[in-house]
Amino acid sequence: MVRVEGLTKIYREGRPGEVRAVDGVSFEARPGEVFGLLGPNGAGKTTTLRMLSTVLRPSGGTILVDGVDAAARPDEVRRRIGFLSGATGVYDRLTPREQARYYAELHGLAGEELERRVAETLRVLRAEEFADRPCGTLSSGQKQKASLARTVVHDPPVLVLDEPTANLDVLVARSVTEFIRQAKGAGRTVLLSTHDMGEAERLCDRLAVVHRGRVRAMGTVPEVLAAAGGAPDLEAAFFALVGEEGGA
Amino acid sequence: MNGRRVLLVLQKEVREALRDRRTLFVTLVLPILLYPALMIGLGTVTARQQGKLRDAMQTLALEGPVPAALREALEKTKGLRLSAEKDPAAALKAGRIHLVVRAAPDFPEVLAAGGTARLELLHDSANEPSAEARRKALEVVAAWRDGILKERLAGRGIDPAFILPVDVPPASATDVASATRRGAHVFGRLLSFMLVVMVVTGAFTPAVDAVAGEKERGTMETLLISPATRLEIVLGKFLSVFAVSVATALGNLASMGVTFGQFASSLGVRGKVDFTLDAGTAATIFVILLPLAALFSALALALSTLARSTKEAQTYLTPLMLLAMPLSMVAVVPNIDLGFGLAAVPVAGAVLLFRDLMLAQGEPALLAKVIPMVPVVLGATALAAGLAVRWAVWMFGREEVLFRDAGEAFSWKDLRASRREGSVPGPGGAFLLPAAALAATFLVGQAVLRPEWALSPWTLVGQQALLLAAVAAGISLAGLDPGATLGLRSFPPAALAGAVLLGCGSAVATPWLVRVTGLEPDAGGPMAGFLESLLRGHSLPVLLLLTAALPALAEETLFRGWVLRGLRSEMSGVAAILLSSVIFGVFHMEPERIAFTAALGAGLGFLALRTGSLWPGVVAHALHNGVTVGAAKVWMEAPETATAVRVFGGQAPIAGIAGLAAAGAGLLLVHLSTRSAPGARDSLGAPPPSG
Numbered sequence: 001m002v003r004v005e006g007l008t009k010i011y012r013e014g015r016p017g018e019v020r021a022v023d024g025v026s027f028e029a030r031p032g033e034v035f036g037l038l039g040p041n042g043a044g045k046t047t048t049l050r051m052l053s054t055v056l057r058p059s060g061g062t063i064l065v066d067g068v069d070a071a072a073r074p075d076e077v078r079r080r081i082g083f084l085s086g087a088t089g090v091y092d093r094l095t096p097r098e099q100a101r102y103y104a105e106l107h108g109l110a111g112e113e114l115e116r117r118v119a120e121t122l123r124v125l126r127a128e129e130f131a132d133r134p135c136g137t138l139s140s141g142q143k144q145k146a147s148l149a150r151t152v153v154h155d156p157p158v159l160v161l162d163e164p165t166a167n168l169d170v171l172v173a174r175s176v177t178e179f180i181r182q183a184k185g186a187g188r189t190v191l192l193s194t195h196d197m198g199e200a201e202r203l204c205d206r207l208a209v210v211h212r213g214r215v216r217a218m219g220t221v222p223e224v225l226a227a228a229g230g231a232p233d234l235e236a237a238f239f240a241l242v243g244e245e246g247g248a
Numbered sequence: 249m250n251g252r253r254v255l256l257v258l259q260k261e262v263r264e265a266l267r268d269r270r271t272l273f274v275t276l277v278l279p280i281l282l283y284p285a286l287m288i289g290l291g292t293v294t295a296r297q298q299g300k301l302r303d304a305m306q307t308l309a310l311e312g313p314v315p316a317a318l319r320e321a322l323e324k325t326k327g328l329r330l331s332a333e334k335d336p337a338a339a340l341k342a343g344r345i346h347l348v349v350r351a352a353p354d355f356p357e358v359l360a361a362g363g364t365a366r367l368e369l370l371h372d373s374a375n376e377p378s379a380e381a382r383r384k385a386l387e388v389v390a391a392w393r394d395g396i397l398k399e400r401l402a403g404r405g406i407d408p409a410f411i412l413p414v415d416v417p418p419a420s421a422t423d424v425a426s427a428t429r430r431g432a433h434v435f436g437r438l439l440s441f442m443l444v445v446m447v448v449t450g451a452f453t454p455a456v457d458a459v460a461g462e463k464e465r466g467t468m469e470t471l472l473i474s475p476a477t478r479l480e481i482v483l484g485k486f487l488s489v490f491a492v493s494v495a496t497a498l499g500n501l502a503s504m505g506v507t508f509g510q511f512a513s514s515l516g517v518r519g520k521v522d523f524t525l526d527a528g529t530a531a532t533i534f535v536i537l538l539p540l541a542a543l544f545s546a547l548a549l550a551l552s553t554l555a556r557s558t559k560e561a562q563t564y565l566t567p568l569m570l571l572a573m574p575l576s577m578v579a580v581v582p583n584i585d586l587g588f589g590l591a592a593v594p595v596a597g598a599v600l601l602f603r604d605l606m607l608a609q610g611e612p613a614l615l616a617k618v619i620p621m622v623p624v625v626l627g628a629t630a631l632a633a634g635l636a637v638r639w640a641v642w643m644f645g646r647e648e649v650l651f652r653d654a655g656e657a658f659s660w661k662d663l664r665a666s667r668r669e670g671s672v673p674g675p676g677g678a679f680l681l682p683a684a685a686l687a688a689t690f691l692v693g694q695a696v697l698r699p700e701w702a703l704s705p706w707t708l709v710g711q712q713a714l715l716l717a718a719v720a721a722g723i724s725l726a727g728l729d730p731g732a733t734l735g736l737r738s739f740p741p742a743a744l745a746g747a748v749l750l751g752c753g754s755a756v757a758t759p760w761l762v763r764v765t766g767l768e769p770d771a772g773g774p775m776a777g778f779l780e781s782l783l784r785g786h787s788l789p790v791l792l793l794l795t796a797a798l799p800a801l802a803e804e805t806l807f808r809g810w811v812l813r814g815l816r817s818e819m820s821g822v823a824a825i826l827l828s829s830v831i832f833g834v835f836h837m838e839p840e841r842i843a844f845t846a847a848l849g850a851g852l853g854f855l856a857l858r859t860g861s862l863w864p865g866v867v868a869h870a871l872h873n874g875v876t877v878g879a880a881k882v883w884m885e886a887p888e889t890a891t892a893v894r895v896f897g898g899q900a901p902i903a904g905i906a907g908l909a910a911a912g913a914g915l916l917l918v919h920l921s922t923r924s925a926p927g928a929r930d931s932l933g934a935p936p937p938s939g
Contacts, residue, residue, distance in 0.1 A: 053473045056647050075475055083473040089465035093267040094260070102260050106253055106474040134267075150470065160473075 002029045002052065002158060002189055007061035009047050009213075021047045023213035024061070029189050029206075031157065034180060036204030037193040038234065044213040045193035046085075049162045052191065053083050065158055079107060082156035086166030088147050092136030096127055096146035099135065100153045107154035121153045125179075141172045148179055158189045165199065177203060197234040209241055216241040249483075253476045257484025258491075261458055265492055271453050276496055279446075280503040287507045305329050306381035307344075309336035312351035314367075315359070321388050322349065328384055340370055346381035347371050349389075362400065428609055431523030435508040436606030437580045440599045442504060443497055443533075444576035447541045448548075450496025451489050452565055455548035458485040459644075460561035472650070482549070482644040486637060489545040497537055501530075529605050532622065539629040540598050544572070546636035550643040553650070579603045589767050589840055591624040594632035601625045672733045673726060678814030678828070682806060682835050685718040705786065705794050712802035719810050734809035739861035742921035746914040747855060747864035751871025753910030754848050758876070759896050760904025767840045783877070783884050791881060796874035804866045807832045807849060808856035816857065821932025825853035848872060854915060857930040858922045868914070 009022040022044040029035035037045045050056040052063055054074035063070035063077075070077045091099050100118050109117055122131045127145045130138055135146055151159065161180065165173040180203055183190055194200050200207055201221055208218040217227040221234065228237035266272065309331050310319060323330055333339040336348040348370035352358070358365040369385055372378040401408055425433070462468040471481060505525050512523035525533075547568055555561035575595035578584050579602065586600040601621055608614035643649055673681070689711055723730050730736065762768055782791065811831055815824035829849030833842040852865045879896040895903040 050469075050651070055469065055472045056651065075477070078473055078475050081473060083470055085466070085469065087466040088470055089467050091260075091264060091467060092465070093264045098263075102256065103470075103474055105256050106476050108475065 001031055001064075001066055002035075002191060003064040004028070004048075004052065005062045007048060007051060007063065008059045009044075009051060009056065010059040013059060020213050022051070022058075025208075025210070025213070025215055026061075027208050027215065027218060029191055031189050032184060032187045033205045034184050034190040034192055034203050036200045036207035037191070037210050038195070038197065038200045038204075038207050038238070039193075039210035040195055043195075043210045045195075045210055046162055048210075049160050049191065049193055053081050053160050054078055079154070080156055081158050081160055082151040082154070083160045083162075084147060084151045084164050085162035086164055086168065090135040090138075090143050090146050090150075093134055095132050095134055096138075096142075096149055097122060097131040099146055100149045103150045104153045109154065117153055117155065121149045125149050140169065141175060144168065144172045144175060148176070152183070156188070159183050159191065161190065161192045163193055163195070165194070165196070197238065201234055209238060211242045249477065249479055253480045254484045254487070257476060257481055258487045261454070261485055261488030262491060264457070265454050265488065268457075275449065275453055276499055280499050283500075283503050283507040284510070287511050291511055301376060301380050303327065304377065304380075306346040306377050306384070307331045308347035308349060308381055308385060309333040309339060309345050310349050310351075311336050312353060313355050314349060314351045315356060318349075318389065318392050321392055322385060325384055325388050328381065328388075337370060340372060340378075343372075343375070346375070346378040347385055349385060359396070426610065427522035428524060429607055429611070431508075431512045431521045432603075432606040432609065434521070435512060435523045436603050439501070439504055439508060439606070440579040440602035441576050443501060443537065443602060444540065444572060444595060444599055446500040447493050447497045447537065448544050448569055448572045450493035451541065451545045451548045452562075454489045454492040455545065455552045456555075456558050456561040456565065458489060459549060459552040460555040460558045463555075464557045468650070478645050479641060482553075482641050486542075486545055486549055486640060489549055490542055493541040493545050494537065497541060498534070501533070501537075505530075524609075525606065526609055529609055532605055533602055536598050536601060536622070536626060536629065539626065539633040540595070542633035543594060543629060543636050544568070546633060546640040550636070550640035553640065553643045575599075586618075586621055587766075588621070588624055589843070591621045592628040593839070594629055597621075597625040598629055670732050671726075671728050672817050673722065673728060673810055673814035675815050675818050677722065677726065678811045679831070681718055681722050681810055682831055685715055685806065686835060686837075688718065689714055705782065705790075708782075708794050709798065712798045715802040715806045719805050722810060733813055734805055735813065735856055735860055735862040737859075737861045739859040739864055740921045743855070743859045743861075743864050743918050744867060746917035746921065747868040748871060749910045749914030749917065750851055750855065751868035751914075752875055753907045753912075753914060754851065754868075755872045755875035755879075755907070756895060757904050757907030757911060758844055758848075759898035760901060760907065761844060761898075762841075763898030764904070765843075767843065779880075780884075783881050788878065788881055791877055792874050795877045796870045799873060800866045800870035803832070804852070804856075804862055804869055807835075808852055808865045809862055812853050812856055816930070821857050821930050825850055825857065825932070828853050851911065851915060854932075855918055857932060858918050860930060864918070 005026050007022055007025045008020070011019040011021055025044070025048055027035065037043075037048060039045055047056060051058045052065070052070065054070050054077050058071070065077045066080050068076045068080070090096075091102075094102070097118060100121060101114065104114050104117055122128050125145045125148055127142070127149055130142050135143055138146065159180075164176050164180075168176065177199075180190055180192065184205075192200075192203060204221070206218070206220050207224065209216045209224060217224045217237070219227065224234065225231050225237050228240040231237035231240050305327055307329050308322065310322075319330075322328055331339075331345050333345055336345065336350070339345045340348050348368075350368040350370060352366040352368075355365045355367070367389065369382050369389070371382040398408065401411070423430070459468070462471065472478070476484075505523075508523045512521045548565055551564040551568060552561045555564050572595060575593070576599045578590075578596045579599040584590070584600065586597070586604050590600060591597040601618070604614075604618045604621070608618045692710070692714065719734075722728070723733055782795070786794065807828055812824055812828040815827050819827070829846040829852075832849035833846030836842070836845050838845070848869075852869055855868060856862060856865045876896070883896060898904065
């Protein structure tokens, strides 16, 4: 469960060239739900997710992950998060198993539990076959599985996925969508940012349309379409919501 | 902090580094293999080519009445051949022959009359065979001349010993330096220098890989979202870079040590040169190498953090190399002694200590002089390393640096912005402008100034004008607010009294401090000569304008305006004052005086921040320079003025202490007079919120 209230991030605050990258964003995502942040590049999606995963300090607002305040206990929040973005790479000179183990150990797993989690994660992702080859020698699909293994090796209740299918070819992207459905089925809370309207429609239970750091509409896909005055699809709804600014 | 996670990061980095076979080979294995090949190969080739030159045939031509006996001796010499060129000098210039032996027109007559006849050996020093021909011919000529001399002496019944009252044997026969010391003198310098280069290169690749590489591969963000804190990550990465740097330096030390040893013994045909490292020396060098490697590892890591890609990181690391080179080259520059002052300079102190340790091997008397430097060098290097690690940690904690795409990317457009109210330069600009001004002063000096102008007062005027122009250009290009950047504001009148006390007090205290610390500048140096000619050449008012008023204005504008306020925009007041005063000290390029200049700079910095104004600093600075120069002028014109001699020769402790007290009282007065003042006064606390 993730709850965000009035989240704000201002760059160069109080200085010339001030940018309000995220401006009072609020939403709530529940376990077993895929919640989407839909918006064009530069809308503030990545900044929102980075604040959520505690690597950026918010200028204002609160974040609760599983009831834990991100500002007060960032370490506890990180423990509960699995993060993946489309730009995430792998360590070319480590094997998928070593990479998964590295992250599992950073998360404090040790001994038998460590070995069990690593083995199970690789098995579930069907990555055992290439688990002991250096990542640099793997195909892009295999690399993506190595990344996914690293994301969930500590069994996080919340997944933060920042444009996870960007830069991936169709087949690999499909394995990521499959992974998202599995995670949802396993009762994880999935936060997903995307600029792909089709992907948002297919995957998200609920979504927030974000533009210039602000939420313009929020709800299930039919609710967002209705809020946009009965738009036929999300793309039309998006332009209806952001109006004249859309091209900017 | 969790030590286990630091260790995890370290393990992973080292594992990756060890698996990067290609880099490992190029940075570690290849150089180690290359030294013996290069050194011994080069040595052999050089020796062989020199041998070839000796054995080869060179051509010479005779000009003028060269005596038959000499001609015959030259003809018979192995490796020389006579040629019958018509215009020998032209043939020599054209490279057809290698030497011309030219006898003066009256040569036989002068010789016969018992006089000194002139014989010229025309040669081309830029042509190796020609130089060799001269060497061969000179031997022949000398032998022939000695024969004539003997005949002349015998003719008059004089013992040859009569004309050689004193015999000084050749240097090689009377050298007290042991073979080890001679070896250390040549190879120890080189090794000291190379060690630093290796520590730097050893830190480069892993540092680039550890942060910029992770950013580039897109693994950095996920690592930051893991439970490892930034401190743990950066320490783990730092330790891995440090380990590789130390390993590289040690591998190279061993390889170079052995190679130099081999090479030295191959040189010393008569067992004259020897290069070895005893266990104690090697261990001491190793201990000093540790903070040195830590220093460069942390610097490289911080710069790598600043970069968005590995390519950018390499660009940032080049200046680090350029900085390390001159500091480590002091080892090969002749006539630099390691004193306590230099020992405290990071890198330079360490390389000089390496050099001196190697020179003092097996010589207890020399060793006793070097050993006291070890703790100083160790302390200074460790301090610098500690600061560098802190900087790396700080850099790694800055989100706008770690996520450069998310925050503000550097853009040249920022430099052309229109003027913005209240805006001041950033820390980057604070470093850049003095460096650029220094470079410009040097380049302009090289390109424009003729040697005879070097001592002209116009050089001083030009330098100060250049500083002012640099600040003006910086402010206008970056669209900054001149008032805020320089502190063009009013100030409480009581602060002016404080400035007067500070300026006069420091002028009186400095000569005494210089004397007490033993950091006296070189009296025979070019600066001293310049000052003396200035003092002699100008009346007091002109002197005060040239050396007090003008420099005070220019230097305060640059250092207490641009630099200090630039640093203050992102630093606590105390840190900004200290850093700006170090820059101020370094800028003066007088190693002995850095500490004093920096201390004065710190006082002036305090003045500038507390009053919020440039002007009290200008007054204090002008007074400091003016009193110093004025006293020197008085002293020079009336050497019998005992008081001036004692005070400004630093021989009056009471005056020195009184000066210090006055300077301190001045600072206190400034502090008190600005304590309750409104607005612009600076409490010197934390950096201002977001700039």
